[in-house]
Amino acid sequence: MATRAPKPSQRSGGGTGRKPPARRPATPPSRPRRSTRQTPPRQQTSEGAVAMLFTWLGRALLLVWRLLAHTVGFLVRTVGRGARDLDPDLRRDGIGMILLATGLLIAAAVWWDSEGPLLDVTRTVVVGAVGAFSPVIPLLCLPFAWRLMRTPGTRPTDSGRIAIGSAALLTGLLGLIHIGHGTPWPSAGMEKIHKAGGLVGFAASGPLSLLITPWLTGALLFLLMLFGLLVVTATPVRRIPERFRHLLSSLMTTDASPSAGVDILDPPAPKTPRQRRRTPRPHADTETRTHAGDHERPYDTPVVEAAPDPEPPTRPDPAPAPATAEQLSIPTRVVDGDYALPPPRLLNPGTPPKHRTKANEAVVEALTGVLQQFAVDAHVTGFTRGPTVTRYEIELGPAVKVEKVTALAKNISLAVKSADVRILSPIPGKSAIGVEIPNTDKDLVSLGDVLRSPAATSDDHPMLVGLGKDVEGTDVVANLARMPHVLIAGATGAGKSTCINGLITSIMMRALPDEVRLILIDPKRVELTMYEGIPHLITPIITDPKKAADALQWVVGEMDRRYDDLAASGFRHIDDFNAAVRSGELTTPPGSEHTYEPYPYLLVVVDELADLMMVAPRDVEDAVVRITQLARAAGIHLVLATQRPSVDVVTGLIKANVPSRLAFATSSLSDSRVILDQPGAEKLVGKGDALFLPMGSSKPIRLQNAWVSEKEIRAVVDHCKKQARPAYREDVGAAEAKKKEIDEEIGDDLDLLLQAVELVVTTQFGSTSMLQRKLRVGFAKAGRLMDLMESRDIVGPSEGSKAREVLVKPDDLPQVLASLRAP
Numbered sequence: 001m002a003t004r005a006p007k008p009s010q011r012s013g014g015g016t017g018r019k020p021p022a023r024r025p026a027t028p029p030s031r032p033r034r035s036t037r038q039t040p041p042r043q044q045t046s047e048g049a050v051a052m053l054f055t056w057l058g059r060a061l062l063l064v065w066r067l068l069a070h071t072v073g074f075l076v077r078t079v080g081r082g083a084r085d086l087d088p089d090l091r092r093d094g095i096g097m098i099l100l101a102t103g104l105l106i107a108a109a110v111w112w113d114s115e116g117p118l119l120d121v122t123r124t125v126v127v128g129a130v131g132a133f134s135p136v137i138p139l140l141c142l143p144f145a146w147r148l149m150r151t152p153g154t155r156p157t158d159s160g161r162i163a164i165g166s167a168a169l170l171t172g173l174l175g176l177i178h179i180g181h182g183t184p185w186p187s188a189g190m191e192k193i194h195k196a197g198g199l200v201g202f203a204a205s206g207p208l209s210l211l212i213t214p215w216l217t218g219a220l221l222f223l224l225m226l227f228g229l230l231v232v233t234a235t236p237v238r239r240i241p242e243r244f245r246h247l248l249s250s251l252m253t254t255d256a257s258p259s260a261g262v263d264i265l266d267p268p269a270p271k272t273p274r275q276r277r278r279t280p281r282p283h284a285d286t287e288t289r290t291h292a293g294d295h296e297r298p299y300d301t302p303v304v305e306a307a308p309d310p311e312p313p314t315r316p317d318p319a320p321a322p323a324t325a326e327q328l329s330i331p332t333r334v335v336d337g338d339y340a341l342p343p344p345r346l347l348n349p350g351t352p353p354k355h356r357t358k359a360n361e362a363v364v365e366a367l368t369g370v371l372q373q374f375a376v377d378a379h380v381t382g383f384t385r386g387p388t389v390t391r392y393e394i395e396l397g398p399a400v401k402v403e404k405v406t407a408l409a410k411n412i413s414l415a416v417k418s419a420d421v422r423i424l425s426p427i428p429g430k431s432a433i434g435v436e437i438p439n440t441d442k443d444l445v446s447l448g449d450v451l452r453s454p455a456a457t458s459d460d461h462p463m464l465v466g467l468g469k470d471v472e473g474t475d476v477v478a479n480l481a482r483m484p485h486v487l488i489a490g491a492t493g494a495g496k497s498t499c500i501n502g503l504i505t506s507i508m509m510r511a512l513p514d515e516v517r518l519i520l521i522d523p524k525r526v527e528l529t530m531y532e533g534i535p536h537l538i539t540p541i542i543t544d545p546k547k548a549a550d551a552l553q554w555v556v557g558e559m560d561r562r563y564d565d566l567a568a569s570g571f572r573h574i575d576d577f578n579a580a581v582r583s584g585e586l587t588t589p590p591g592s593e594h595t596y597e598p599y600p601y602l603l604v605v606v607d608e609l610a611d612l613m614m615v616a617p618r619d620v621e622d623a624v625v626r627i628t629q630l631a632r633a634a635g636i637h638l639v640l641a642t643q644r645p646s647v648d649v650v651t652g653l654i655k656a657n658v659p660s661r662l663a664f665a666t667s668s669l670s671d672s673r674v675i676l677d678q679p680g681a682e683k684l685v686g687k688g689d690a691l692f693l694p695m696g697s698s699k700p701i702r703l704q705n706a707w708v709s710e711k712e713i714r715a716v717v718d719h720c721k722k723q724a725r726p727a728y729r730e731d732v733g734a735a736e737a738k739k740k741e742i743d744e745e746i747g748d749d750l751d752l753l754l755q756a757v758e759l760v761v762t763t764q765f766g767s768t769s770m771l772q773r774k775l776r777v778g779f780a781k782a783g784r785l786m787d788l789m790e791s792r793d794i795v796g797p798s799e800g801s802k803a804r805e806v807l808v809k810p811d812d813l814p815q816v817l818a819s820l821r822a823p
């Protein structure tokens with residue numbers, strides 16, 4: 001966890017230059033104080049003179065080095081001014097190329113002893129500096145150049161860290177090599193220096209060996225090497241065990257995690273489908289798992305347990321399949337032969353997370369300043385940096401009201417120059433107030449990193465998707481099958497579409513088409529078109545809102561069919577049913593035309609619920625409610641997204657039945673209330689900053705949604721399309737509409753129906769209340785008459801409070817009446 005206590009000087013607000021407060025808060029005795037350093041008395045030993053000599057020697061060397069560095073720096077800066085306008089990627093490529101050229105030059109000078117004045121100088125400098133290590137230098141240039149060119153978004157801070165770490169690593173190593181060769185001094189001849197650790201090796205080990213013996217010097221140099229290694233790999237000492245675990249887990253799983261330091265390598269090939277066949281996991285628990293590489297640490301993310309099934313599923317003798325149940329309604333065999341999942345390398349790594357930056361320290365100072373100005377006895381005791389926001393922890397002194405800090409929200413906003421300050425009181429699980437402030441230097445969270453994290457690779461459930469990283473930098477994944485339905489909302493530009501792309505890409509990356517099938521509804525016609533033709537689809541992408549409403553009706557029918565199979569076979573959940581079918585335990589009786597096959601999960605994604613609700617509010621609401629109430633056990637799950645989270649789109653009924661919510665930045669507090677039933681989303685900063693409220697949880701988790709670019713999506717889509725073609729169901733959104741002939745039996749209502757048709761067609765006004773008034777019937781009867789007319793294409797579908805469209809012209813009335821009278 002990246003919680004760090006600020007420096008004592010920051011806590012006291014020493015650096016702010018503000019007047020001391022009238023009443024200074026008493027610092028609790030337990031708080032660490034600034035340590036006063038004791039300078040040990042100087043020892044006047046005989047070694048003192050030698051030490052002094054080396055100190056001066058060291059200073060002189062440092063002076064020469066600085067002079068050299070400034071000169072080179074000046075030259076580079078002169079060139080750099082022009083280069084500053086270059087695209088960062090081009091700049092990185094340029095540096096990479098220079099590194100490659102340098103490697104080639106050194107290889108020519110050192111490996112092949114080639115002739116030429118520049119090569120002679122290179123040889124003298126390189127061999128003189130690093131001695132026996134010089135043949136390795138060209139090899140080192142290659143990975144560094146590769147990393148620069150391959151890793152987008154490498155920050156200057158990373159380059160600086162890697163340079164410092166490598167320098168320490170190399171110095172330690174050269175010193176050890178020098179000691180290994182008997183620590184020769186230059187006075188013994190440069191030949192010996194060249195064969196040992198070179199001048200750098202000598203500088204690191206020679207003088208020190210005189211002072212503290214070669215053995216002790218060796219030990220110190222070893223520690224220096226170790227330090228260098230930790231700096232290069234950005235591993236604090238306390239995280240060494242965790243890094244080892246990462247390394248082990250990435251060796252044991254097929255995916256290589258870039259966090260394990262292997263981002264320059266292509267991860268191993270994905271599992272074959274046969275390897276990927278899995279035993280379905282228990283479905284009863286609902287969980288959202290997060291992982292930071294260390295399970296030992298407590299995490300805030302709730303693990304939500306839904307009520308377990310009261311009894312395990314029974315395995316009755318296969319009963320005859322019900323007559324109404326169709327053959328498996330989704331063709332499951334879309335895959336001929338082996339289907340390889342897309343390789344993880346198709347998704348790019350993000351930027352490496354930073355745990356502390358100057359911006360964070362400036363905010364700690366500003367917060368401390370505000371607390372002091374208002375004489376509140378409270379202290380900033382640490383902070384946790386996430387990719388988008390940092391959570392600063394404030395602990396109160398004794399008998400200080402929480403309101404004293406929360407009332408300062410606007411002053412804090414002013415001090416840290418950000419309108420999006422969110423105060424958490426308390427931080428869940430801590431007796432501290434949290435102040436979440438957006439980072440001015442954000443990190444990019446990539447879907448690739450989340451899907452390669454142990455949180456995702458440790459579970460091979462096909463419906464597991466990568467969501468992003470929480471405020472502590474922990475990877476957040478979620479199993480859509482256990483959510484079991486999710487509502488995604490947020491203002492335009494807040495990151496909804498990116499999130500939906502992340503969900504669909506996760507499915508394509510992890511699930512075979514036989515395991516998860518998709519229905520994508522995109523009335524906006526722009527967001528989801530790039531998925532057209534992937535083998536997971538069971539119908540082309542639906543863009544017509546009317547067809548979308550019919551498709552939802554089809555899903556209801558599909559759900560009923562699955563329930564029929566479940567009821568006939570005595571299973572309570574599709575996972576158990578599938579397991580029994582796969583193991584051969586469940587078969588239909590001999591002679592039956594019906595065969596059991598595993599049902600794939602069916603994921604329905606609606607990108608813009610508002611467009612559907614405008615066209616057929618009642619039908620859409622009915623279908624959504626029915627699906628969300630029942631479909632979980634049938635393996636059918638909904639993702640509903642909207643940028644208009646108003647009550648007419650996200651109705652009370654829909655809200656009550658869609659338990660998981662993901663809120664991106666909303667434009668108002670009331671929108672936040674509609675999605676989350678609480679404020680908070682209006683304070684989000686956009687661009688994927690989100691609040692996730694999993695089913696059963698009352699406290700939302702703040703997370704930075706994972707980014708996936710269009711280019712990456714296209715690569716994954718292309719891969720999937722090359723593996724298999726979609727097998728579309730013709731009846732989705734069409735045949736199922738026929739199901740609307742709910743009231744085939746006109747029965748005793750024929751006379752009334754004829755009157756109603758006459759009325760509606762002659763007036764060309766399809767209103768239920770008109771039928772009520774003119775025919776003197778109740779609301780239920782008038783509604784039924786309208787449904788009968790809709791199922792016979794006399795009127796169009798319901799349009800909410802508006803009258804229905806009348807589809808029959810007055811001229812055609814006699815014909816229609818005659819067909820109704822016909823038996």
Ligand SMILES: Nc1ncnc2c1ncn2[C@@H]1O[C@H](COP(=O)(O)OP(=O)(O)OP(=O)(O)O)[C@@H](O)[C@H]1O
Binds near residue numbers: 494499688
């Ligand atoms: N997870 C993310 N990480 C980084 N940047 C993001 C992320 N999500 C969104 N963005 C940025 O925000 C912009 C808008 O995102 P997106 O198109 O997903 O928003 P939206 O809510 O779907 O908007 P609309 O409703 O208009 O389609 C993106 O182009 C990108 O620059």
